[in-house]
Amino acid sequence: MQPSVQPDRRAAKREVAQGVTGAILTLFLLLHLHLEASILFGKEAFDAMASFLHAGWADPTGHGYSFLVVIAAAILMFIVLLHVYAVSRKIPVKLAQYRKLREHGLVVNHGGTRLWRWQLYSGLAMLLLIPIHLITMMVIPEQIGSEQSAARIVYDGGWLLYGLLMPLSIIHATAGITRLWLKWCPISEPRFFGRSITRGVTVYLIVLGTASLLMHIYNGLQA
Amino acid sequence: MKTITTDALIIGAGLAGLRVALACQAQGQQATVLSLVPAKRSHSSAAQGGMQASLGNSVKSQGDDETAHFIDTVKGSDWGCDQTVARMFAHVAPKAVRQSAEWGVPWSRIKAGPRQAVINGKTTTIKEAVQTHGLIHARDFGGTKHWRTCYTSDGTGHSLLYAMDNKAIAAGIEVHERVEALQLIHDGQRCQGAIVRDLVSGELIAYLAKTTTICSGGYGRLWSASTNALICEGTGTSMALETGLVPIGNPEAVQFHPTAIVPAGILVTEGCRGDGGVLRDVDGHRFMPDYEPEKKELASRDVVSRRMTEHMRTGKGVKSPYGEHLWLDITQLGAAHIDKNLREVKDICNNFLGIDPAKDWIPVRPTQHYSMGGIRTNEKGEAYGLAGLFAVGEAACWDLHGFNRLGGNSLAETVVGGMIIGEHVAAAAKQTDAPEEAVAVPHWHAVAAEIDALLQAEQGNDPYDLREQMEQIMMDKVGIFRTGTELEQAVVELEQLQRQASELKLHNRTRHSNPELVEALRVRKMLKLAVAVAKGALARTESRGAHAREDYPQRNDNEWLKRTMVHWRNDAAELSYEAIDISKMELPPGFRGYGEDNTIAHPDSAVRLAQVEQWQQQYPDATEQERQQALMPYELPTLLSQPNQRRGVGK
Amino acid sequence: MTGRTITFEIFRCDPQHPNDSARMQTFELTEAPGMTVFIALNQLRKEQDRSLQFDFVCRAGVCGSCAMVINGMPTLACKTLTSQFKSGKIKLMPLPGFELIGDLSVNTGKFMRSLSERLQGWLVPAGAERSFDAVEATMEPQTAEMIYESERCIECGCCVSACATAQMRDTFIGAVGLNKIARFTLDERDGRGPDDFYHVLGGDDGVFGCMTLLGCADACPKGLNLQMQISYLRRKLALNPDRII
Ligand SMILES: Cc1cc2nc3c(=O)[nH]c(=O)nc-3n(C[C@H](O)[C@H](O)[C@H](O)COP(=O)(O)OP(=O)(O)OC[C@H]3O[C@@H](n4cnc5c(N)ncnc54)[C@H](O)[C@@H]3O)c2cc1C
Ligand code: HEM
Ligand code: HEM
Ligand code: SF4
Ligand code: F3S
């Protein structure tokens, strides 16, 4: 039997795009958080890392090129937008849907669904937070370094931004990546085991991120 | 009066009903099916073990054919069945299995090569031929000469019913769910439909039809412990009885299944024993070989159930808060086999007993299971007494099973009966004029008045109470072993209850969805049926198949080779009998092969046996068809009459 | 634990009654050994309230009639032992996402029939139907087992009720629908492949609407591996090498 209508591939494409962008973002976040954690080894380590990423090694002056940061941030911005576009069809748009979601949560008690709701709400919050973060980075790419960062965090409200973004992005990303695994992988049993790994990784990342953030704050207050 | 008109009205959406509907639709007749519940929830879905058909694919089925199936069925019935029907049935059963395979049933298939099986308590190696790889498999069931029971894991009924209902949806057949037929519409001559209550809205609707077919299943719920679904209350059967014109055949022929779990009464399939499980007593002793050295656990159901009861009476039962029981031991089959082929059993043990059947023994005891009796029909499925009325499946007494049904023959009966009788129903619908609405009016008013009265009554008995008493009487006095004294009491008490049921008082006066009203309407019907069962059992002073009279232990062909017929007249059950003609039998009455032969023979049996043997000696080279034609001719709709091909093993 | 008193909180509503509104009603009952929610509800109806509505047919966990939400989990009431709830409190709600008939009774039958009609949930033969007089077509034993594996669904509706996606989007076919399609795409007797189901399966009502919440798999009383069924379909439709994404 031949398919009667030419299949519409949009949904499939978006599904794949959503997963791929989500995975890239998650990997980026993982890396990002660990690089951020270099502050725990001291300001020098953080600055060395920052300079390395600015390709300080290629620049004879040793400052590196700030435009690299702008490009990177732009690329990430693009990926985030792509992700948002791809997942937008899953985001409930009608108020009635939120009501259903809430009512359902009251009747049926299911952990996996609760986690998804966290993912939804964290995603919506990040819709605001990530652009702030990325635009900041694009606007002042040269001001990345242990001191400027600490100042930003302590005095320019960075503590609030990161204090929200860090846990939200971590929860969103770990929940997302587990979901991605369950969605596609032919060997995804037992799913309960996967869920417990997720929990462990999430806790670890939040501890790590909090420590880095506190270190910046400590440094900022010291200065 | 709201009316709905159709060509073929079918009451019941189990396997039998759906198969009849499909046959009608295929013949261009509009079929409308009624059901208490969504079709796929009908009781047919609960059948686990399998469906008999002589495909003869597996090594253990080698040499099987229609004749072997026929002989097993007749012996199983203790010669109580209609042999012509058994012949027709055995011929069509392979077609039914093969057709259902085309319709989507994922029958378990043969895997070529050696495999381990537990036979008679020992692990044995069986080797399947390469040529049969991928053909439909069969398992061993009680009372059969060859392995003949086709199965899908242990969800045979489920997969059959799903395939059938899917097919019905594809054919656009309307199934009206959550409705209950309450009274047949007829003018004393011809049945023209039924008065039906919508269980949700409470509306009464007159369904007018050219033919009406009752496929409403069995009446196991007359007993307090039954393997049957809760909706197997026999109201369809009783509705026919209530006309006063249509008789119920052999109501006393009731089967008790050896292995229902204690206390829930949920069945674990005969497949457990077929696959090698054994029965043990309080000492862990395997007792069946003591009683039945040849067939052991796989003797006919009635025999095993009686032997179990006997054994418990010798003090070998296991005591429990819920009464005595015995053990079913399937541990030797191993976890892998159980996980694959006996999953439902595993689930049931897990959920209701909290045990693992691969490790623990299962507490079981015999429990009411199947109604061989039902609306008496002829070979074409036409009910006696009213034209245009048919019955198929467990609701009918087409009389395939006589006094004992073989495991796996009932699913087969529903589909085969649906195929054969479906053709007759369609043909009748074609020839019949449109029904007349006027005939329905008095029936509609009668039902409406009954409901009004129930909703208004200020005093009367409690329907739940009456029901409970009835169930207990049936349990205690109309069970596996029966005696004249107990049955007499049962009849008196049931008749008393039946009279009490004319005055009922309800707490719930809602006109629409009202469970108490439903209960009240049903208990009246059930009590009539209960009286019929008890009266039939009391009158039959012999033991035949599942009907075991302690005071009359012999099978008495001389006086009792006849079918009980119960009419409901003047608000009482009236018995009469229909002779079973030995001179027309292909297989004259003989020894069934269990225990010792204590049959009181009928003189005609020997005469007929001599006739048959003589013919066979005279025409040793006769073909199967010639033989059949000479000894017991039967006629099938052309569509179903072709010979069945078989692969033959080892070719 | 037997002999203790259990408290039932039961959803009550008769939608056919013009001025009846939803409420919770509390009942108390003495627990008996081996008591299931089925036994308890029948006892409550008989002894305390003759108007209580609920559905049971097989009372053995095989027909799918009795699904309801028990203490926050959609499941079969007939096979739920009351002893498993240590608190002695049992809250019963009708399955969300289905038309309410009354109290705990919902119309899953109607839902399943229309789903089946919409998905063409029946076998569409690959070729002409074989004569039933002839030896049947062969099938790999393993294929038959795999088909049966997904055919074990009893259409109870638990998966639909446990799925937030299905609640938010009426047209989503849910795990029961996805499993149904998987069953037919596995069956070589069926002429259709995943592409033929694409119009529904390939959109947001089908596999790409599923957000892998897995409430379905966690609730399914038959323990069907719905996650694997759905991911199989997703891979098949999205990553099929014959198609360029
Ligand atoms: C636990 C169990 C296991 C079994 N296993 C096997 C097995 O392995 N092999 C085998 O061969 N047999 C088996 N049997 C027997 C077999 O399942 C049944 O005999 C057979 O399925 C009956 O089918 P049916 O179509 O006649 O009726 P059912 O499937 O019982 O259907 C009856 C239909 O009638 C409807 N109905 C009833 N009354 C009314 C009314 N008044 N108005 C409207 N509708 C009505 C119901 O809603 C239902 O749709 C088993 C039985 C039990 C109890
Ligand atoms: C900026 C705003 C963002 C929004 C609104 C958003 C929203 C969502 C939503 C609603 C989902 C669920 C989709 C589904 O269940 O099918 C999702 C999935 C996912 N998101 Fe995000 N997200 C955002 C940012 C991010 C970021 C920054 C990351 C990584 C760090 C990320 C990683 C993921 C992953 C891995 C998935 C799983 C993909 C899948 O299920 O196919 N998302 N996102
Ligand atoms: C290329 C783009 C990015 C650059 C250059 C960048 C740079 C930085 C820098 C320098 C900091 C330290 C704080 C500061 O100086 O203000 C930081 C912190 C942080 N960034 Fe980014 N970022 C980028 C993208 C992202 C994205 C896409 C996310 C979200 C997924 C993200 C999430 C965070 C979080 C959570 C912190 C706080 C870390 C912690 O608590 O340890 N960043 N980022
Ligand atoms: S998939 Fe499971 S939960 Fe869903 S309807 Fe089928 S049996 Fe019920
Ligand atoms: S719960 Fe719903 S979202 Fe998908 S995985 Fe199950 S269908």
Ligand code: FES
């Ligand atoms: S009553 Fe059949 S599944 Fe519960």
